[in-house]
Amino acid sequence: MTQINTPQDPQRRSLLIGLGAGGLAVVGMTLVPRAVLANPEDVKMAIEERIGDAATMDGRISLELPQIAENGNTVPIAFEVDSPMTESDYVKVVHIFAEQNPLPDVASFYFTPRSGKARASTRMRMLKTQNIVAVAEMSDGSVYMAKTEVKVTIGGCGG
């Protein structure tokens, strides 16, 4: 009950990508040294940097994360965006943000109609309890957002 899952070595960030059906094209990862924590305002700015001032809508993104991380150093994350993935209607990119990591950008997953499905899974590092945000940009310019809180706890003392 006295363990704190505090990441000690950001250089050892591991990355596992589930290719799902059809796979994905590019993954942008940001490796960062330990720094000042981001805050929701930074995340808002990071999102704006990616999508401009487009309004975000709820829905279409199914985000799978544990409610409580078993290990903050390697938290599994998976998402799927509901889309026909045709030339005229597909998911262009899904950005993942961690509101209170030193830098909020976690990854960006780029898709094409040939991806078949807009889904992927990876593992990410979480410094502390925080919201994980997924933002999906569609080919028609619309933007969807989903958010889930993941707790990173001390552990122990359970029943």
Next chain:
Amino acid sequence: MLNRRDLLQLAAATVALPGVLTGAGSGLNRALAQQKVTQDDLLRFEPLGQVTLLHFADIHAQLVPLYFREPSVNIGVGAARGKLPHLTGGDFLREFGMAAGTAEAHALTSENYAALASAYGKVGGVDRLATLIGAVRAERPGKTLLLDGGDTWQGSYTSLATRGADMVEVMNALGVEVMTAHWEFTYGTERVEELIGELGFPFLAGNVRDTEWDEEVFDATATFVRGGVKIVVIGQAFPYTPVAHPRYKIPNWSFGIRENLVRKRVERARAEGAGLVVLLSHNGFDTDRKLAGRIEGLDVLLSAHTHDAVPVALEIDGTLMISSGSHGKFLSRLDLEVGNGRVTGYRFRLIPVLSDAIAPDPEMAALVGKIRAPFDTELSRVLGRTEGLLYRRGNFNGTFDDLICRALIEERDAEIALSPGFRWGATLLPGQDITVEDIYSQTAITYPNAYRTEFTGAFLKEILEDVADNLFNPDPYYQQGGDMVRVGGMAYAIDIAKPIGQRISEMTLIRTGQPIEADKSYMVSGWASVNEGTEGPPVYDVLARHIERHRVVDIPENQTVRIVNS
């Protein structure tokens, strides 16, 4: 969809014992003699339908009868506030119109506990369970299914000494037909796999996946046919096992609620023609209640983990939810009438296993005797005696935990003690001897080292905040189901309605009366650390030494936690 609702059927036991609330022990015993609850009373049940589910959970390796006091403090938060199972004492009795002092009121609440316990005697014992189960099976041939909700292999001297083998042997003999798990995993990967190999029935844990490939580790479902009904049982292990216990014991297994997986399995069972879909869960009550409301097509949810003894089947959006208490104190019987793939009727009874009223099953009694024989001398060795009631359950304190905290402070020369908020552990009545067996009934774990180390005030607060959020997060999916960490040597206040980081205040070192300072270090002793390589003597040795040294212990009710917004 459910057209029958039967609440309490404990007809014989609804007779109040006159004078119980004020009576002394001798008067109680006389009253009890006049209103004796019999085995037939406990088994009385008007059968219904094609299927009888028999469920118990959280036995915590208690083979022989014991005393077990239900909590007097069990606070619900968010949607669960003021609802079952978060009703205790008089509120509970009023909810069900139960008369105080009856056998069932005694079994289900802590009201006037010590006096009633000495009148009604002990509860549980697997030889008594075997008698009840055998009688129901004889009455309902081909219709019964016996399900074990887990936390079966851990919690006693013999289970720790045999690393769970005693319980596997007993559960096989009891004829359990399917189980799920939680504390079982604390024996570690290799031992769990070994013991599963010895089980005569399926071990289900559909929410456990390997960390490397995200594949299933255990079977998720088992199918049975009873009374002509195809029953699919889905197993759900405790979702936070690697968080609540040392990760290194099971490094490659990942848990979690995995609601979508449960949903898919229910859908698949339905598509494959199940007449009855049952979730055998170790999620904990509030988590299960939320889950039941979010999953379509689930007929029965057998809940476990939080040890709640709930005397009715709750209807949650078309799902019947059962919670069968702990320590072998209760056996749930749920009769179901199934037609066209739907539950069309049910009848339920939470049967209190009143040991004195039930004839032990001779074969099971012999098996328990055989298992305990090699350890008898040590089990019955008397270390001391308690003046007052020693119990564990309660959200913030139990006198047994206070005794453990005292032992840690004195024996380990610490200022502050921390003891985990486990919900298992027997109760001792005033005047009872404290034996080695009693010590292990509170402490028999596979990571028992009692550490001694310095924590800053800030870190102490962080620990309290963290555990409080595991208990009082308004979203039950974030709750871990234990009670609050027990604290010795330090007082604090807790505001349950606040978010994490803001619940704990007024932390005070009792010895000096001074406030705890964030950047000052304090010598702390505790046990059940999830860190690998934790050093210190096993807590059961620390506790045994403390009691032997004092011979007589007397622990008053704890007044050091101030609760706000309960």
